Amino acid sequence: PLRLRSALALVTGAGSGIGRAVSVRLAKEGAAVAACDLDGAAARETVRLLGGPGSKEGAPRGSHAAFQADVSEARATRRLLEQVQACFSRPPSVVVSCAGITRDEFLLHMSEDDWDKVIAVNLKGIFLVTQAAAQALVSTGCHGSIINISSIIGKVGNTGQTNYAASKAGVIGLTQTVARELGRHGIRCNSVLPGFIATPMTQKMPQKVIDKVTSMIPMGHWGDPEDVADVVAFLASEDSRYITGASVEVTGGLFM
Numbered sequence: 001p002l003r004l005r006s007a008l009a010l011v012t013g014a015g016s017g018i019g020r021a022v023s024v025r026l027a028k029e030g031a032a033v034a035a036c037d038l039d040g041a042a043a044r045e046t047v048r049l050l051g052g053p054g055s056k057e058g059a060p061r062g063s064h065a066a067f068q069a070d071v072s073e074a075r076a077t078r079r080l081l082e083q084v085q086a087c088f089s090r091p092p093s094v095v096v097s098c099a100g101i102t103r104d105e106f107l108l109h110m111s112e113d114d115w116d117k118v119i120a121v122n123l124k125g126i127f128l129v130t131q132a133a134a135q136a137l138v139s140t141g142c143h144g145s146i147i148n149i150s151s152i153i154g155k156v157g158n159t160g161q162t163n164y165a166a167s168k169a170g171v172i173g174l175t176q177t178v179a180r181e182l183g184r185h186g187i188r189c190n191s192v193l194p195g196f197i198a199t200p201m202t203q204k205m206p207q208k209v210i211d212k213v214t215s216m217i218p219m220g221h222w223g224d225p226e227d228v229a230d231v232v233a234f235l236a237s238e239d240s241r242y243i244t245g246a247s248v249e250v251t252g253g254l255f256m
């Protein structure tokens with residue numbers, strides 16, 4: 001049975017990697033998908049993969065749509081939620097924040113700009129999207145499931161990623177606090193902590209690092225974006241109805 005037949009899912013970072021796989025998975029469960037990315041063409045390509053606007057395939061409610069927005073900008077994020085609501089005549093009941101970036105550098109050499117950019121997209125972006133979506137849900141009395149993509153790095157740190165690790169740790173605390181504040185409104189909020197997943201973000205890592213990471217994973221191999229998307233689909237669905245404030249690790253056993 002389709003688990004998300006009446007859901008409207010907003011996915012950020014939907015133009016690539018995990019966000020694209022999440023969009024595909026949620027659409028397969030019957031959700032209508034609002035696919036957002038900084039790269040509008042990439043978001044449209046994701047929608048094309050889902051069957052495009054007006055498609056009856058996979059989504060009984062009939063349509064998916066692409067949106068271009070920079071989640072680190074408050075005005076753009078507010079406009080995104082307005083556009084999604086105008087397009088689908090309701091607020092998204094599932095919100096998955098996958099937009100994220102890296103700007104790696106050792107602490108001793110990291111620029112203020114590299115720090116600010118990563119915090120702006122990975123942490124402030126999730127605050128802005130979560131706040132705008134929650135306001136839309138609470139004001140209409142709708143229930144929802146908000147899923148924020150953090151990282152195992154937010155729990156254990158990673159050399160060369162003070163900015164990224166701090167942003168991802170921040171997402172965990174934000175998510176737990178949102179879960180506390182909005183549980184009574186029927187809104188759940190969980191974070192997913194992927195380990196090493198093969199996507200364009202990690203493809204640029206040097207082969208030596210890739211081999212070292214692989215040797216540390218108990219399951220012996222990297223994850224696929226679909227491994228994360230399946231967990232997101234569970235957290236989006238009623239199957240997880242009593243789970244909120246959780247940080248679900250999808251790591252193949254890395255850093256137990």
Ligand code: NAD
Nearest residue numbers: 013015016017018038070071099100151194196197199201
């Ligand atoms: P990716 O680079 O393939 O995709 C990220 C997408 O986010 C891109 O399409 C990009 O255009 C979009 N994006 C970037 N900045 C944006 C902005 N300001 N506004 C809107 N969209 C923006 O990366 P991915 O590997 O699919 O990562 C997705 C999420 O998962 C990120 O938050 C990442 O930190 C997290 N994550 C990834 C891994 C991994 O191993 N790949 C591990 C843990 C966590």
